[in-house]
Amino acid sequence: xxxxxxxxxxxxxxxxxxxxxNVMHPIVQHRALEKSxxxxxxxxGSTIVDADGTTYLDAMAGxxxxxxxxxxxELAQIAAEQMQAMAYYPHTAMNxxxxxxxxxxxxxxxxxxHTYFVNSGSEANEAGFKIARQYAKxxxxxxxxxxxxxxxxxxxxxxxxxxxxxxMGERKTKFEPYDGSFVHVPAPTCYRCPLGLESGKCGMxxxxxxxxxxxxxxxxxxxxxxxxxxxxxxxxxVPPDGYLETVQEICRKYxxxxxxxxxxxxxxxxxxxxxxxxxxxxxxxxxxxxxIVSAYLPIAATVVKNKVFESFLGEVAEARQVMxxxxxxxxxxxxxxxxxxxxxxxxxxxxxxxxxxxxxLMDGLKDRLFRHGITGxxxxxxxxxxxxxxxxRESKVQxxxxxxxxxxxxxxxxxxxxxxxxxxxxxxxxxxxxxxxVITRGECDTLIEVLxxxxxxxxxxxxxx
Numbered sequence: 001x002x003x004x005x006x007x008x009x010x011x012x013x014x015x016x017x018x019x020x021x022n023v024m025h026p027i028v029q030h031r032a033l034e035k036s037x038x039x040x041x042x043x044x045g046s047t048i049v050d051a052d053g054t055t056y057l058d059a060m061a062g063x064x065x066x067x068x069x070x071x072x073x074e075l076a077q078i079a080a081e082q083m084q085a086m087a088y089y090p091h092t093a094m095n096x097x098x099x100x101x102x103x104x105x106x107x108x109x110x111x112x113x114h115t116y117f118v119n120s121g122s123e124a125n126e127a128g129f130k131i132a133r134q135y136a137k138x139x140x141x142x143x144x145x146x147x148x149x150x151x152x153x154x155x156x157x158x159x160x161x162x163x164x165x166x167x168m169g170e171r172k173t174k175f176e177p178y179d180g181s182f183v184h185v186p187a188p189t190c191y192r193c194p195l196g197l198e199s200g201k202c203g204m205x206x207x208x209x210x211x212x213x214x215x216x217x218x219x220x221x222x223x224x225x226x227x228x229x230x231x232x233x234x235x236x237x238v239p240p241d242g243y244l245e246t247v248q249e250i251c252r253k254y255x256x257x258x259x260x261x262x263x264x265x266x267x268x269x270x271x272x273x274x275x276x277x278x279x280x281x282x283x284x285x286x287x288x289x290x291x292i293v294s295a296y297l298p299i300a301a302t303v304v305k306n307k308v309f310e311s312f313l314g315e316v317a318e319a320r321q322v323m324x325x326x327x328x329x330x331x332x333x334x335x336x337x338x339x340x341x342x343x344x345x346x347x348x349x350x351x352x353x354x355x356x357x358x359x360x361l362m363d364g365l366k367d368r369l370f371r372h373g374i375t376g377x378x379x380x381x382x383x384x385x386x387x388x389x390x391x392x393r394e395s396k397v398q399x400x401x402x403x404x405x406x407x408x409x410x411x412x413x414x415x416x417x418x419x420x421x422x423x424x425x426x427x428x429x430x431x432x433x434x435x436x437x438v439i440t441r442g443e444c445d446t447l448i449e450v451l452x453x454x455x456x457x458x459x460x461x462x463x464x465x
Contacts, residue, residue: 043070122157170424235430236386267291271355271382
């Protein structure tokens, strides 16, 4: 494939044949890949380039992750320099880039935290579960605190543990049974309140059900509660003010750890460095990935409050240390790139830019898209936005899945990549947007224009004959 990204049909055909004969892809059906493929050869800013020369505005930043945008050549140089100096050594020893990255994260969290490095968001949450359980064994001898309380329609990763914690049944069924350590409660999906209540007049009932669940399970059996500040994959469900504060109060009341999943939300995406900072809560455990390195290399982290970290201190013979290891955890090259990635975010004020550009994009979407009767709700924070599609606003009946997918395909055919919520039959009718934080006003205008046309086409098809 040409490094200049010039169209080369023969080279493209070779890649497609080589791939189809040898590679197994996630999520996508290979029968579909045999008919149509995207071979990405380059990217810059918010734009990706296919092997046939087609350019796309990537309004999903890959998988919600390329926060600083594509094409930052200096990060490649930093990775190369670190690899030449020291490519790898297990993180049972120390290295400078990981130490610097840990200090950065602690500073961004306001101090009082330590960081355990892993490779992905799934591993970050998985490590969080294990840390919570081991912490409980240290701090509550004689009790058996092993359960995690999660929410229905949440998403926390793809390992067996994180799938069990997640609340998307249709993502989980092919891998059942799970071990029963995860207990679920209704989520704050206010547009479709699972309790049939009206937002603002509900008394924060879904949050208070967490306390009922802790009591019902027995506080002596519950290690932690896990939440995404803004539930992303289900269709960008923003909790009402007071929800997360109430959850934190309940956790403190029962000495249950608060585990916050910032894998998608974190590193500027919502207009603050971390989404939980919109509500002034203080997690005991936090999972971060994706934006920590803007996907330039694999690295992620489980961040723990010092009161949790201190529970793992003791004499060697006590064996209180974290009882797991990740081969590539704290990888020097990945950590060095992450350090510079965060520096770029701060230098260019990308969280603030996400707040500004997100407000501009939100205003434009509401101005244009609510003209279509199939637009039920537009919600989000910063550059994390969901557009829920319905047959009509009064009934809130979900728009037919084929029409929702048609919106995604129309956008792609017109040079824009958008996402779709993954909540299965119950919550799969939302178009989701998570563009690079460097997206421009002009690119926002293009995104609005294409979505406007896509929804107009879908609305026309949705009308009864």
